[in-house]
Amino acid sequence: MSMIKAHHLAVSYGHGETALKVVKDVSFEVQKGETFGLVGESGCGKSTILGALAGRNKQWTGSIEIDGEAIGQKRTRAQLAKQQLVFQDPFGSIHPRHTIGRTLLEPLEIHGKDRRQERIEKVLTDVGLPLNFRYRYPHQLSGGQRQRVAIARALILEPKILLLDEPTSALDVSIQAEILNLLKDLRQREQLTYILVSHDLAVVAHLCDRIAIMQSGAFVEVATKQQLLENTVEHAYTRILMDGSRGYVPRRRKEAATVAAIS
Amino acid sequence: MANTSDTILTVENMSVEFPTLSGVTTAVRDVSFTVGREKIGIIGESGSGKSTSGRAIMRLQPPQAIVKASRMQFEDVDLMKASEEEMRSIRGRRIAMILQDPKYSLNPVMTVGEQISETVILHERATPQEARRRTLAMLERVNIRDPERVFDLYPHEVSGGMGQRIMLSMMLIAQPSLIIADEPTSALDVTVRQQVLSILDDLVVERNIGLIFISHDLNLVRSFCDRVIIMYAGRVVETIAAADLDQAQHPYTRGLLNALPSLDHPKDRLEVLRRDPAWLEN
Numbered sequence: 001m002s003m004i005k006a007h008h009l010a011v012s013y014g015h016g017e018t019a020l021k022v023v024k025d026v027s028f029e030v031q032k033g034e035t036f037g038l039v040g041e042s043g044c045g046k047s048t049i050l051g052a053l054a055g056r057n058k059q060w061t062g063s064i065e066i067d068g069e070a071i072g073q074k075r076t077r078a079q080l081a082k083q084q085l086v087f088q089d090p091f092g093s094i095h096p097r098h099t100i101g102r103t104l105l106e107p108l109e110i111h112g113k114d115r116r117q118e119r120i121e122k123v124l125t126d127v128g129l130p131l132n133f134r135y136r137y138p139h140q141l142s143g144g145q146r147q148r149v150a151i152a153r154a155l156i157l158e159p160k161i162l163l164l165d166e167p168t169s170a171l172d173v174s175i176q177a178e179i180l181n182l183l184k185d186l187r188q189r190e191q192l193t194y195i196l197v198s199h200d201l202a203v204v205a206h207l208c209d210r211i212a213i214m215q216s217g218a219f220v221e222v223a224t225k226q227q228l229l230e231n232t233v234e235h236a237y238t239r240i241l242m243d244g245s246r247g248y249v250p251r252r253r254k255e256a257a258t259v260a261a262i263s
Numbered sequence: 264m265a266n267t268s269d270t271i272l273t274v275e276n277m278s279v280e281f282p283t284l285s286g287v288t289t290a291v292r293d294v295s296f297t298v299g300r301e302k303i304g305i306i307g308e309s310g311s312g313k314s315t316s317g318r319a320i321m322r323l324q325p326p327q328a329i330v331k332a333s334r335m336q337f338e339d340v341d342l343m344k345a346s347e348e349e350m351r352s353i354r355g356r357r358i359a360m361i362l363q364d365p366k367y368s369l370n371p372v373m374t375v376g377e378q379i380s381e382t383v384i385l386h387e388r389a390t391p392q393e394a395r396r397r398t399l400a401m402l403e404r405v406n407i408r409d410p411e412r413v414f415d416l417y418p419h420e421v422s423g424g425m426g427q428r429i430m431l432s433m434m435l436i437a438q439p440s441l442i443i444a445d446e447p448t449s450a451l452d453v454t455v456r457q458q459v460l461s462i463l464d465d466l467v468v469e470r471n472i473g474l475i476f477i478s479h480d481l482n483l484v485r486s487f488c489d490r491v492i493i494m495y496a497g498r499v500v501e502t503i504a505a506a507d508l509d510q511a512q513h514p515y516t517r518g519l520l521n522a523l524p525s526l527d528h529p530k531d532r533l534e535v536l537r538r539d540p541a542w543l544e545n
């Protein structure tokens with residue numbers, strides 16, 4: 001069963017003559033429990049797709065179906081709760097003057113949920129934070145702990161879909177590993193569906209089953225994880241991105257290799 | 264490997280301390296290394312002291328910081344004894360620094376050309392015409408297609424990749440013998456990063472100078488640098504040739520390597536780094 005269906009989705013910013021079409025006609029389906037990756041360089045429209053799916057950006061055309069239900073420009077609270085966003089920078093996405101408990105309470109208040117204390121305790125345990133962290137402020141937490149709070153805030157409404165916008169790019173390698181493992185565990189335990197946006201193909205290949213490679217608002221290729229790992233992707237642009245995640249490819253050495261191959 | 268006559272910078276037992284209300288915090292502790300005519304990478308996580316070390320070499324640390332070292336020798340200059348005036352003539356001319364994000368490190372109210380020429384006008388007393396000619400040549404050297412046009416642009420009018428190439432030309436126009444690059448490509452997209460790095464690589468090799476490349480990206484440093492210094496909590500835990508990084512001995516380095524998701528060695532679960540308090544004692 002497909003959890004997300006987007007058909008001829010196009011998203012734009014601005015009105016009239018200055019309107020800018022950022023996403024041009026993309027179609028994809030994500031199955032329940034699957035993780036779909038969106039990869040591309042800055043400005044290619046990957047975060048904008050997430051914005052449209054989450055209901056942050058209402059200027060879209062085409063059709064979106066979530067959990068078998070067609071979504072219009074206006075959504076009900078229940079429809080909005082079904083998918084939640086996790087942002088890149090945990091330093092910027094959590095209110096600095098609210099305690100963690102207060103931050104986690106806010107979505108519950110907005111959506112009028114009951115058993116609030118119980119839900120907060122459950123979600124903190126789910127993301128592996130001690131319960132007394134609810135009395136702390138964001139500045140008393142490390143970057144990794146803060147990203148766990150951001151994930152907890154997304155999970156507290158019991159969504160079916162998590163939209164992850166570069167969830168580990170602001171973190172150190174060792175902390176990134178912890179968060180990626182946590183996301184894997186949560187996906188299995190809570191049977192979540194993910195869409196993961198990242199510029200790092202190694203991270204995407206680690207978590208995703210299928211990956212869409214984007215360039216200026218359109219998909220150039222939808223590759224499977226297997227294709228990435230076996231290096232059988234079709235599009236040249238995907239190759240460039242793959243080389244990038246491996247590090248630096250010196251030009252001189254490359255030329256030397258070609259010369260050696262010829263002679 | 265660099266022999267002694269090729270050594271550009273020698274740092275022995277450098278420490279950087281910050282006095283705070285709750286006692287002294289040591290950000291860098293007993294760090295020793297040498298830089299020859301090579302590309303040397305400093306790797307570490309946030310707070311490991313890698314940027315602080317880079318800044319202390321140029322004496323750009325915040326005023327309250329205390330830098331101690333048994334020796335800091337840059338070519339013929341003893342950096343521990345150099346006066347502020349001597350430091351001013353070294354910074355920018357003999358040691359140059361490239362910072363992470365050109366958006367914040369270029370002067371927003373000066374044109375790109377003026378900023379680059381300023382270096383040669385100040386340091387080498389070049390005439391404005393001479394400075395302009397050299398600036399245009401330098402811009403061309405970093406693969407900017409239309410130097411005449413770019414000369415008169417302001418930093419907000421250029422892209423991130425072009426901004427970083429402008430930074431490179433500004434740093435290299437005075438012919439420094441040592442470049443400290445602090446995360447020079449972290450703010451750039453993959454394809455642009457490749458381009459900026461290959462320009463930097465060519466210039467370092469062509470001029471036969473030293474480069475200290477500070478980064479948190481293991482794959483990047485491994486493929487770009489000749490030698491790698493791994494820092495943890497203000498200490499150097501290991502120094503190793505970049506090509507041998509896979510055979511690193513220290514558990515911290517091993518932990519970092521294993522925590523990295525990789526296209527070539529996929530695994531189901533990433534290893535989580537377990538920090539050993541013993542790493543803090545040398």
